[in-house]
Every structure is written in structure tokens, then in C-alpha cells.
Amino acid sequence: MTDAHCHLYYLLQHNQDAERDRCRFIVPCVASAWNPEDFRCHEEASRNAPEDARLLLGFGVHPQLPAHGGPDTTISLETMEQLASEHRLDAVGETGFDLYDAWFRESEPEQDRIFARHIEIAHEHGLPLVIHVRRALHKIFAASAYLKKLPAVIFHSWPGTPGDGDSLLKRGINAFFSFGNALVCNHKQAIRSAALLPLHRILLETDAPYQPRRDCSYSYWTDLPVLGELLVQLRRENTDFSGSADDMTTIIDSNFFRAFTGTNHTG
Numbered sequence: 001m002t003d004a005h006c007h008l009y010y011l012l013q014h015n016q017d018a019e020r021d022r023c024r025f026i027v028p029c030v031a032s033a034w035n036p037e038d039f040r041c042h043e044e045a046s047r048n049a050p051e052d053a054r055l056l057l058g059f060g061v062h063p064q065l066p067a068h069g070g071p072d073t074t075i076s077l078e079t080m081e082q083l084a085s086e087h088r089l090d091a092v093g094e095t096g097f098d099l100y101d102a103w104f105r106e107s108e109p110e111q112d113r114i115f116a117r118h119i120e121i122a123h124e125h126g127l128p129l130v131i132h133v134r135r136a137l138h139k140i141f142a143a144s145a146y147l148k149k150l151p152a153v154i155f156h157s158w159p160g161t162p163g164d165g166d167s168l169l170k171r172g173i174n175a176f177f178s179f180g181n182a183l184v185c186n187h188k189q190a191i192r193s194a195a196l197l198p199l200h201r202i203l204l205e206t207d208a209p210y211q212p213r214r215d216c217s218y219s220y221w222t223d224l225p226v227l228g229e230l231l232v233q234l235r236r237e238n239t240d241f242s243g244s245a246d247d248m249t250t251i252i253d254s255n256f257f258r259a260f261t262g263t264n265h266t267g
């Protein structure tokens, strides 16, 4: 199985199981960092990852960062630019927009500026862009002319409707829609989108450790098979998909490598 979005550094910080399993249970994943320290941890883990478990490296200014003030946003942005120029990234992001509440909305002009810069860097280096978006899909649509120039755009925890996703695809964006434990936690919109968006556009993620199921304190790679089974059930009920859980894993893994490496390589 593959994990389109996790925060390995924080996962290792926050739970002992992950630390113990660090080497023997690692799935091909994209580890997203937003400060130099977590990136260094991911880069080291990537070097030590078993051959069949590629750990791809993402870096971006998280859209919640500007609301916190202080130097973090500048450090994060400069680090992203530097890592891209040194060809140390597999993906730019997560970045995007968080307009969830008034506190986040205050930093909207800064989120605009930072998002534009991420698009430029992704374009310049031919890298996929990972997007976090909350209550701000209109801003993604507004940027679609730029987004369609990128090799791929991955929406982590896709918050939109199937119709929203289809319109982004119709605008020529090579978009992928990633789903995590929102499916297990019965989020109606996530469930509808996972059930109905084109299957070759769907990814699964843990957002580990930040998206736990209701009975857990953190999310982890062991959630992936559960998500896979759920997706099989949703597609069987809503589409002509009639495959097995293994078929679904093959499809999701192939989507993962297409989204992040532009190839069908699944090794």
C-alpha cells in the first residue's frame, strides 16, 4: 500500500510503536515537512528506507503557519526554495489555503503570496504540488490557469464534492484526490467524493499522526488496509468496480507513482 501524505517526523516523535517499526514497517509514502528539522529526519529515513518502500520528500509552508506569526514562515519559505534548487524534493507542499476561522483568515494575504511562490517553484523544477485547502476551494479555482501547468496537483484530504473535483480535471489540471480517516469517521462529503471521482485519480493517506480514527490517538500506516477495504466497498456500491482489495491496492499504488513520479512504476 502507499501513503500519499504523512508527517513522519511528528509520527516518530509522538509514538513509540512507530519508532520501533521505523524500518520494518514503512510503506511507500510522501513525508511532508515544513521546517528544516523535520525535513532532515525525513531525508535520513529516505536514505535508510528498504528498497521496496520509497520515501518521497515534500516540503512546503503549511498554510496555517503564517497565522502563528514569528519567523517560521520566512524560514520555511526560504528552506523550500533552497531544497528545490538543490534538487532534494520530490514534491512541493503541503501548502495552500486555510480559511477555516477568523484567526486563519487574517493571514489570507500572506497565504496568497506564499501559495503563488510555491506554484512558481513547482513549475520551475517540474515538481508535483501538494495542497491543503480548507474553506478556500474558490482560491484553488482562481489559480487553475497556473495549476494546470504543473506535472500534478495532489489534494491532501480532499474537502470538495465530486463535482468540484471533476471541474478541476475539466480545467486541465492533472489533479489527484487523497482520502484518509475522514472516510472511516463518516464524513459524508469525503465518502461521496471517494465513491464517485474517477478511480484513477484517487489516493489514500494517513496524514499520520494527525488524522486518527475516533478510537485512536494517532493515525498510522496500519490504517491503510482499512481505508482500502472501505474504498472497495464504496466503489462496488456506487460504480461498476467489481475488483478485490488487492486489485484496489494495485490501482491506488499505480495512481501514487503516477501522481508523484509521473511513471507507472510501482516497485
Ligand SMILES: [Zn+2]
Pocket: 005, 006, 007, 032, 094, 156, 207, 210
Ligand atoms: Zn498534513
